[in-house]
Amino acid sequence: MKKKIAMYWGAGCGGCDVSLLGIHEKLLDVLEKADIVFWPCATDFKYEDLEKMEDGEIDIAFYNGAIRTEENEKIAKLLRKKSKILVAYGSCATEGCVIGLANLYDRDEIFNAVYLDNETTPNEKKIIPQGMEKEGIELPEFLPSLKTLEQVVKVDAAIPGCPPPSPVLEEALNALLEGRTEFGKEVALCDECPRKDTKPDKIEIERFYRWHEKEDDGSCFLAQGMICMGPATRAGCGGECTSAGIPCTGCMGPVPKVENQGIAMLSAIASIIEDMDEEKERAVMESIKDMVGTFYKFSTAKLLPYGRFKDES
Amino acid sequence: MAKRIGIFVCHCGINIAGVVDVERVAKEMASYPGVAFSTTYQYMCSEPGQNLIRQKIEEENLDAVVIAACSPSMHEETFRNVCGEYFNPHMCEMANIREQCSWVHDSEEATEKAFKVLKATVEKLRGNEDLEPIFVPVEKRCLVIGGGIAGIQAALDIADAGHEVILVEKEPSIGGRMAQLSETFPTLDCSQCILTPKMVAVARHPNIKLMAYSEVIDISGYVGNFNVKILKKPRYVDEDKCTVCGDCEDVCPAIVPNEFDMSKKARKAIYIPFPQAVPSTYTIDREACLGLAPLACAQCKEACEADAINYDMQPEIVEEKVGAIIVATGYDLYDKERLVEYGYGEDDDIITSLEFERMLSASGPTGGKIIKPSTGEEPKKVVFIQCAGSRDRKHMPYCSSICCMYTAKHAMLYKHAVHDGEAYIFYIDIRATGKDYEEFIARVMEEERINYIRGKVAKIYREGDKIVVWGVDTLTGKKVEIKADMVVLAMAVIGREETRDIAKLLKVAVGEGNFLKESHPKLKPVEALSRGIYFAGCAQGPKDIPATVAQASAAASKVLAMFSRDKLEKDPMVAVVDEEHCSGCGICISVCPYGAMQRQPNGKAKCIEALCEGCGTCAAACPSNNIEMKNYSDSQIKRMVEVVI
Numbered sequence: 001m002k003k004k005i006a007m008y009w010g011a012g013c014g015g016c017d018v019s020l021l022g023i024h025e026k027l028l029d030v031l032e033k034a035d036i037v038f039w040p041c042a043t044d045f046k047y048e049d050l051e052k053m054e055d056g057e058i059d060i061a062f063y064n065g066a067i068r069t070e071e072n073e074k075i076a077k078l079l080r081k082k083s084k085i086l087v088a089y090g091s092c093a094t095e096g097c098v099i100g101l102a103n104l105y106d107r108d109e110i111f112n113a114v115y116l117d118n119e120t121t122p123n124e125k126k127i128i129p130q131g132m133e134k135e136g137i138e139l140p141e142f143l144p145s146l147k148t149l150e151q152v153v154k155v156d157a158a159i160p161g162c163p164p165p166s167p168v169l170e171e172a173l174n175a176l177l178e179g180r181t182e183f184g185k186e187v188a189l190c191d192e193c194p195r196k197d198t199k200p201d202k203i204e205i206e207r208f209y210r211w212h213e214k215e216d217d218g219s220c221f222l223a224q225g226m227i228c229m230g231p232a233t234r235a236g237c238g239g240e241c242t243s244a245g246i247p248c249t250g251c252m253g254p255v256p257k258v259e260n261q262g263i264a265m266l267s268a269i270a271s272i273i274e275d276m277d278e279e280k281e282r283a284v285m286e287s288i289k290d291m292v293g294t295f296y297k298f299s300t301a302k303l304l305p306y307g308r309f310k311d312e313s
Numbered sequence: 314m315a316k317r318i319g320i321f322v323c324h325c326g327i328n329i330a331g332v333v334d335v336e337r338v339a340k341e342m343a344s345y346p347g348v349a350f351s352t353t354y355q356y357m358c359s360e361p362g363q364n365l366i367r368q369k370i371e372e373e374n375l376d377a378v379v380i381a382a383c384s385p386s387m388h389e390e391t392f393r394n395v396c397g398e399y400f401n402p403h404m405c406e407m408a409n410i411r412e413q414c415s416w417v418h419d420s421e422e423a424t425e426k427a428f429k430v431l432k433a434t435v436e437k438l439r440g441n442e443d444l445e446p447i448f449v450p451v452e453k454r455c456l457v458i459g460g461g462i463a464g465i466q467a468a469l470d471i472a473d474a475g476h477e478v479i480l481v482e483k484e485p486s487i488g489g490r491m492a493q494l495s496e497t498f499p500t501l502d503c504s505q506c507i508l509t510p511k512m513v514a515v516a517r518h519p520n521i522k523l524m525a526y527s528e529v530i531d532i533s534g535y536v537g538n539f540n541v542k543i544l545k546k547p548r549y550v551d552e553d554k555c556t557v558c559g560d561c562e563d564v565c566p567a568i569v570p571n572e573f574d575m576s577k578k579a580r581k582a583i584y585i586p587f588p589q590a591v592p593s594t595y596t597i598d599r600e601a602c603l604g605l606a607p608l609a610c611a612q613c614k615e616a617c618e619a620d621a622i623n624y625d626m627q628p629e630i631v632e633e634k635v636g637a638i639i640v641a642t643g644y645d646l647y648d649k650e651r652l653v654e655y656g657y658g659e660d661d662d663i664i665t666s667l668e669f670e671r672m673l674s675a676s677g678p679t680g681g682k683i684i685k686p687s688t689g690e691e692p693k694k695v696v697f698i699q700c701a702g703s704r705d706r707k708h709m710p711y712c713s714s715i716c717c718m719y720t721a722k723h724a725m726l727y728k729h730a731v732h733d734g735e736a737y738i739f740y741i742d743i744r745a746t747g748k749d750y751e752e753f754i755a756r757v758m759e760e761e762r763i764n765y766i767r768g769k770v771a772k773i774y775r776e777g778d779k780i781v782v783w784g785v786d787t788l789t790g791k792k793v794e795i796k797a798d799m800v801v802l803a804m805a806v807i808g809r810e811e812t813r814d815i816a817k818l819l820k821v822a823v824g825e826g827n828f829l830k831e832s833h834p835k836l837k838p839v840e841a842l843s844r845g846i847y848f849a850g851c852a853q854g855p856k857d858i859p860a861t862v863a864q865a866s867a868a869a870s871k872v873l874a875m876f877s878r879d880k881l882e883k884d885p886m887v888a889v890v891d892e893e894h895c896s897g898c899g900i901c902i903s904v905c906p907y908g909a910m911q912r913q914p915n916g917k918a919k920c921i922e923a924l925c926e927g928c929g930t931c932a933a934a935c936p937s938n939n940i941e942m943k944n945y946s947d948s949q950i951k952r953m954v955e956v957v958i
Binding site for chain 1: 817820893894895896897898899900902903904912916930933934935936937938939
């Protein structure tokens with residue numbers, strides 16, 4: 001019997017939906033084994049259709065995007081109820097992704113930046129689109145912080161990546177259709193990086209370069225002094241970015257044994273800074289612009305579900 | 314797994330018991346999960362204390378023991394030996410309630426912390442596994458890198474003890490800096506006269522394989538089992554055939570400066586750096602030679618009756634297996650061109666101490682005659698400047714250690730040669746800490762009528778045929794201006810640049826001034842952090858000849874101690890890599906201070922157990938969390954942290 005699958009787009013850029021199409025003709029193989037019963041982005045299903053389904057009627061539901069609004073949260077809970085297996089699809093659903101960096105700010109700060117203090121957004125009436133209703137249509141409430149899927153409902157499996165690279169996705173879909181919820185590689189990216197053989201015996205860093213500050217000589221980025229998250233990032237993409245001349249930023253998240261990708265990479269980086277005095281060491285670390293954005297680009301929301309800690313005193 | 318743990322709380326006299334409530338600690342810990350027995354004793358490390366442990370292990374049928382006492386660095390070995398009589402010694406752990414509790418906290422705090430430390434140690438112990446010591450075979454041959462006095466002494470000591478030594482020197486001859494010196498302080502022995510017998514001994518020693526004009530290009534392996542690749546540079550002269558008759562040199566048309574004479578004398582393209590060179594043979598300097606081919610110039614080949622010259626000689630790579638390595642790569646002088654205040658060394662009459670040393674030498678460029686380089690006249694007024702580049706934050710911050718002594722010697726020898734000459738020495742302090750050194754300085758000051766001026770020279774410039782030296786005498790507070798014929802700079806001693814290359818091959822650390830970093834500045838001054846590697850001479854830091862020779866012998870004795878056993882035993886507390894999940898990122902290889910983490914052909918990391926000291930740096934740095942320390946697994950550490958907080 002064909003499986004019933006669903007795909008939902010939460011708070012995200014839409015790249016995840018596109019990535020499902022990105023497996024090209026392989027999608028036909030999937031459709032041979034499964035019927036799509038809900039996919040707002042590609043098919044004409046409404047929320048009512050979803051609500052009408054029996055609990056657990058959907059075999060596999062893919063949720064992409066994070067939980068940013070009441071609507072996201074409501075559908076996440078609904079999908080959970082209606083599905084046997086709920087899959088966090090992509091970095092936003094799994095870890096919060098780039099938009100999770102919003103958890104460094106509170107709701108008011110975000111609204112001020114987006115709607116009021118933003119020079120390119122004329123807003124003379126100073127409208128903040130919250131609590132509005134027109135012709136029976138309500139704008140959903142913006143939640144105090146961004147959450148990952150797992151922070152809202154129980155999740156059975158996760159497909160990492162921003163968006164999940166085709167090989168990762170293919171393996172995941174095959175596994176899920178066979179009823180397995182564990183899949184993916186358990187090693188870090190270096191294992192499959194095309195630059196792997198250029199690694200020197202000893203990586204020593206005297207200073208860090210941002211990507212545009214140094215000409216790439218084609219060798220291991222880290223050895224060149226450019227921060228590459230590869231050593232702390234789960235393999236699977238085949239080194240798409242590093243083969244295209246761009247250091248890994250860590251979208252695949254940490255390897256299964258590691259909880260906190262940023263701290264894993266930071267302690268590795270701190271260890272390979274060349275023997276120098278404290279002052280120089282500090283200068284080197286300060287040469288890393290945007291610590292959070294570098295090491296926690298994808299996992300801020302996972303680690304800060306309630307937003308930034310504020311010292312009330 | 315430990316099921317019946319015994320806890321032994323030590324009073325350490327009043328060291329612990331005076332602060333920590335040891336009786337309460339012992340009593341309450343007795344009911345902690347997994348603990349079968351608990352007691353206290355006055356001095357656990359004493360013979361009766363050790364016997365108490367033995368007795369209780371038997372009576373209470375204990376299978377693991379925690380000693381709550383001092384730091385494990387003090388007595389872990391003592392207690393593990395006692396416990397080793399009954400069960401695996403790794404089932405004995407120490408909880409440090411002295412340095413970490415009684416010595417640093419108030420009574421109540423200390424007692425509370427003692428509980429925490431003990432609980433954490435019990436939790437760790439419950440996760441411990443039996444470990445067997447690791448044995449490593451030893452190749453009883455030693456590689457000595459550098460053929461100066463340090464390398465020579467170390468090589469002779471080891472060879473005399475009956476072990477084979479491979480002595481590698483990159484120059485055509487061994488001898489190093491000491492061969493360049495004229496006379497040595499404070500006894501004024503002729504440097505070459507006391508050195509050359511040792512050089513000859515090296516050449517003749519059946520246990521020494523001398524590889525001069527060679528360089529170490531690759532080192533792999535680990536303590537007891539190093540694989541070394543040595544590049545033998547072609548001399549284009551057969552060492553065995555050359556009779557050192559000098560006919561080749563006479564006819565050679567290519568003339569270049571002789572490095573041995575600090576380039577103050579000429580030599581031919583085919584040359585022997587100095588007459589007593591070992592090995593005693595000519596060498597063709599490929600760079601200077603007109604062609605190494607009969608068509609270009611073959612005058613030397615035609616002149617050589619011994620038929621020793623071979624233009625087709627090729628570089629050769631020799632592979633050797635050794636068990637230990639001594640690095641004795643020596644020193645260089647700080648570049649005088651970097652001393653802005655002393656005229657960048659552009660003036661012919663401003664020379665370095667080593668250039669002056671060659672000038673003093675009977676075999677040197679002037680035959681021992683002291684001359685003003687620009688004119689060849691006898692200099693009547695010479696200024697010696699100490700600490701040129703040393704003890705100077707703009708250059709090298711450290712003291713070069715030997716300059717006070719040799720400058721005094723220089724001034725003395727100058728006065729002996731030029732009776733009516735005037736010598737001035739600018740100094741910061743006089744450091745004469747060796748045996749008979751202070752007496753030597755006193756003699757120079759009093760008998761030789763040298764003008765010692767305490768102060769730094771601010772500026773040197775040329776005025777006509779004189780060099781004007783400006784300085785301040787800080788004792789009188791007056792400005793000093795001397796119109797000198799010649800200035801000698803006691804340049805800072807720095808480690809050779811090549812030391813860095815060798816250190817990279819050996820994966821040992823190099824500090825300021827290119828000096829090798831020893832394992833412990835006081836207690837392990839000749840050992841590298843990585844086992845099986847030792848240092849001798851100025852490669853480790855500036856030092857004089859007696860200290861160099863002593864350190865060389867010390868390094869040799871370390872090697873001999875190692876060679877006295879067939880196998881090395883080492884602590885099995887090592888890192889373990891989960892190879893299946895290793896991505897080969899190389900972070901652990903980069904951070905391991907012992908060179909124990911190595912890349913395998915499949916790209917994954919592997920811990921060479923013989924080299925691992927169990928520091929855990931790799932485990933902390935691994936971004937995939939794939940490295941664990943034996944008996945310090947993540948689950949153990951997690952449990953320890955849980956019970957502490």
